[in-house]
Amino acid sequence: METDALTIALTIAIAIVLALSSVTHIRNEGETVIHRSKTVPHGILLTKRPSEKVKTLYDVWQTGAAVNPTGRSFMFMLQNQFAFVEATYEQINMRISGFGTGFVKVTGLKPKTDTPVGIFMPYSQESFVAQQAFYRYSFVAVPIHDLRSNDLLVEVVDQTKLKAIIVSQKVLPLLLQSLKECPTIKTIIMAGIYISPEQLELAAQHGVRLLKFAAVEYEGSWSPMAPVQPDPEDVAMINYNTKSTSLSKGVMLTHANLIAAMTAFTEALPATKRFTSKDRLLSHFSNGDVISVFLSSAIILAGGSLVFPSGLMKNVLHDSQASAPTIFASTPIILEKIHEALQLTYGQGSMFKRGFAAKLALLQAGRVTTTSLWDLIGLGEVRSKLGGKVRMVVTTHPTKPETLDYIRAAMGIHVIATYGRTETSGIVTARNMLDYTSVPHLGPPVGCNEVKLVDDVTAGYTSADEPSPRGEILIRGPNVMKGYYKKPSATSVAIDEHGWFHSGELGTFHANGTLEVLGKKKKTKSAAGAASA
Structure with missing residues (x-):
């Protein structure tokens, strides 16, 4: 049986994501297994620093x-x-x-x-x-x-x-x-x-x-x-x-x-x-x-x-053109505004439409490129609006999938999207930049923390849910905060005796170990009172 290019590309992408996720099969009642990055399997210390010389x-x-x-x-x-x-x-x-x-x-x-x-x-x-x-x-x-x-x-x-x-x-x-x-x-x-x-x-x-x-x-x-x-x-x-x-x-x-x-x-x-x-x-x-x-x-x-x-x-594009960065880090709203502005300027032309459709097909087949024929005759000017040298865009959750596809296809730029909380030093998971699928996940845990889900009765989410477990997202690792300033009661509510930070957000783990955020947990009156103390 002949396999098409898209199937091959998707299989490779899933394999990449699977390779970056590690789980332990030991779990407590009402909880999922603990997920980690594949780079720090269970039994290995979580990532703390790049070297012994760099600690601060x-x-x-x-x-x-x-x-x-x-x-x-x-x-x-x-x-x-x-x-x-x-x-x-x-x-x-x-x-x-x-x-x-x-x-x-x-x-x-x-x-x-x-x-x-x-x-x-x-x-x-x-x-x-x-x-x-x-x-x-x-x-x-x-x-x-x-x-x-x-x-x-x-x-x-x-x-x-x-x-x-x-x-x-x-x-x-x-x-x-x-x-x-x-x-x-x-x-x-x-x-x-x-x-x-x-x-x-x-x-x-x-x-x-x-x-x-x-x-x-x-x-x-x-x-x-x-x-x-x-x-x-x-x-x-x-x-x-x-x-x-x-x-x-x-x-x-x-x-x-x-x-x-x-x-x-x-x-x-x-x-x-x-x-x-x-x-x-x-x-x-x-x-x-x-x-x-x-x-x-x-x-x-x-x-x-x-x-x-x-x-x-109003100066976002000018700043990028004037400074010619290679790494462009922006909030979802700024990226979406850039997408809207460029689409308004270039998106109505027949040449752009044909070129974008062709490059979107390449993206779906597993390719992000700046060297296609369409880059030479139609889409190069779009890429130049960020200075022409950007090789990576870094953003956070939630950025619209169509904006991410536009950056990858029309501009030929790789994107890495992260999920994190202030309490976790800004990062918990990161989506592999070579994963171009439309599945709304945020990647597996990064190496400095481990993640699990705990049943949430109010939302009706449990670790036994099919096809994927659901619950409140808990994070533990050296990136988790020291605590809330002069609020010990709020700190003890947020971080339990085992070091798990209770994020107050709900999520689900896909079969490949990647996390999807489903929304915020509803606060009970007792929890809200304790958190404000």
Whole structure:
């Protein structure tokens, strides 16, 4: 019997996914078996770090900076201009050291004291320098993002008792208006070019020093302090998810947590697709998205380049064309907007329709390519809209399947989609980038954690369900958070005595060991009360 190309391709894809999943057949009543990555079968320790030399985010920087210290490795937008400037690892290293030293001098805060410091600004060169400085001198970063009102800002400051905060020029007015409700803040460092006399006076009325980022950096550049290195179990960041209308609990993530996530993400990539010193990452994830931390850490460890985009939705394509990244990391909504925009511009032409149909057929047969005839005569311009050099798109759950197919077929770019929670350092599973099927799964567990499902009576999901078990998703591993900041009761509800984090999300395991998310678990009144404690 003759087998068609599509059947062969699907068989290969399923075999690849199966090869990346490992399960134990031992399970408890009301639970599924425990699933792991094939790279760390049961009896082997879960992935923690890339090497014995890299245990903290400070180690990541030191290792990556040594790969190509004089190479042009950082690109960022000039103030309000459509142009990128470049800097080397050596130059950025001096800025990190200068700002960190200056920060200690002007604030009087002592390193290695678990002191939280706010970062209330978009992903940018300044926010990057600040975070790296905090890793170097063992402070705790508190990224504040996507705020819809000053009430949420005040709540973050109140919970963490922030004494110092770094802000962008755009959000400075909001913070100044909130100083009455934020009495713990004593120093504001503004990343921008202008502070008005009125703003200085308003800050002074509340006993707050208002300084420019550049001035703090300059202050510390004269006599840089020696690093005060963190330990792996030290908290690197406290993350608040402020995308909803109410503030969530602060998630404490240690250096060890984030190193485990970075390492597992890298190992989930095919060996020939992993980041190298020739790669350039453009990411649209914010400071508060943990995926931003492990992606930037992975590219730094390889000695690659980082691009700090303008942060404006209308400039997404321009930023990519101007910086020519090889790795493009974006949220589902941004990718879907790009898809819509390109489809509106090119999708109505007969040549594009014929070319896309032909390349979609190639995709379904197991091929992602940029060298077909259609790439030469019709689709090359579409690919160029991301700069022409992108070889990999990294995104998260849930991204529309038609958008993923468009990126793979029309643009000839591989996609890796991940699933994770803030509490798990941003990653739990990763879909194999060579799996082009339309099955709505999110891949098998990555190497830093193991996953199981537990029966959920309210939803009617059980481990005995056919054809696939269903239940609440539980995760355990070195990527799971230290706990919720100053909320021991909520921590004990979320993480049980065996170290399993109860995600509050429902899922199912397919026969090949890949996970599909089905939705959120309904909270009972008792659980909700305990979680808020």
